[in-house]
Amino acid sequence: MITRNKTPSKYVYYGLYLYFSGLLLRRAAERLSYIFKRNHVSIWNWIQKYHPKRISSKRKRIAEYIIDETLIKVGSQYIWLWVAIEPRNRQILALNISKERNMLIAERFISGLVRIHGKHPVSTDRGTWYPQACRFLNLDHHIHSHYEKSIIERKMQYIKDRAESFDDYFPCKMKNCNLNHIINWLTLFVDYHNKERNR
Template sequence: MISRNRTPSRYVYYGLHLYFSGLSLRKASERLSQMYKRNHVSIWNWIQKYRPQKLKASRRRILEYIVDETMLKVGSEYIWLWVAIEPANRQILALSISKERNMFVAERYLSNLIKVHGKHPVSTDDGGTWYPMACRFLNLDHHIHSSYEKSVIERTMQYIKDRTESFDDYFPCRIKNCKLKHVRNWLRLFVDYHNNEIKHVN
């Protein structure tokens, strides 16, 4: 995929995952070498060739956005993870993090979402007022999750949370006032991997 030495793509992804999770190049290569022998220079080369891209507009017709947020722990602090998926193919359309959860953050998140994918109805849970207010401001149709939509987003959120526990359990952030760049990079890599896996399954 990325490397010239024909390293299987799953090991390239795992090496990038380790680095983006906060390990040094040498520590990442040590972990990776427990399964597949590669030195820190190999991982450095993969990083140079990997460019986390903003999510592109889906080629499929989007019926609606299923949107939700959840709390994650990064080091000693908590952050909010915002996720939007498309119900038909279950691909992640947008993913963002913030240190606050309110109408202004929701409006900015939805605004960035429609810049990429256009205006579509928004489905959310009934737990907060920030989504209805943000949708009203952006002139978006808003409704509460159906039972199907709720099950789809809950499975997706749990899937993400299961795989982001490494932030706190294995790679705690010790940088004071961290800007969370490594978290954003890891999440972009995760979305790339997740959407490609969904695409192959479909």
């Protein structure tokens, strides 16, 4: 009887991380092989099973959405990073990037949350785009309490530091880049972060 060795999840994530960093499959497998022997076909299979566009499809028990946005630098351009967390377990519910910040982008981000997790109250800073978006989506909206402000600011800084570190090590050299490599890497990072918080 042939037994197959299942690859530990930390090595699967590292293989995906290498690929989303911009390495070719063979080069990613070569780097991974320094710590865990797997070939490029294994990494290709992991990519097929991983869906980087969606952070979570499972419904969670959610008290409210705590949402914020911050400006980050990617290569030579600045982009807006949008993040939503849940206050009880502080998991990241959604994450996105945009080149602008306005009511339409805020509404699209929040409507994506509602589509996956249902309608819940929304807590934000004093940005004028949030109340308008919440009214349009028929959601209760309030300004962050001190506690909510504290946890979202810490989480934003945590993500921002890692996003900018990623760009330092793996700068994009493409002209007019669509930034898909950044959103793929951030989504992979969030997926791993949430699994670690669930342990």
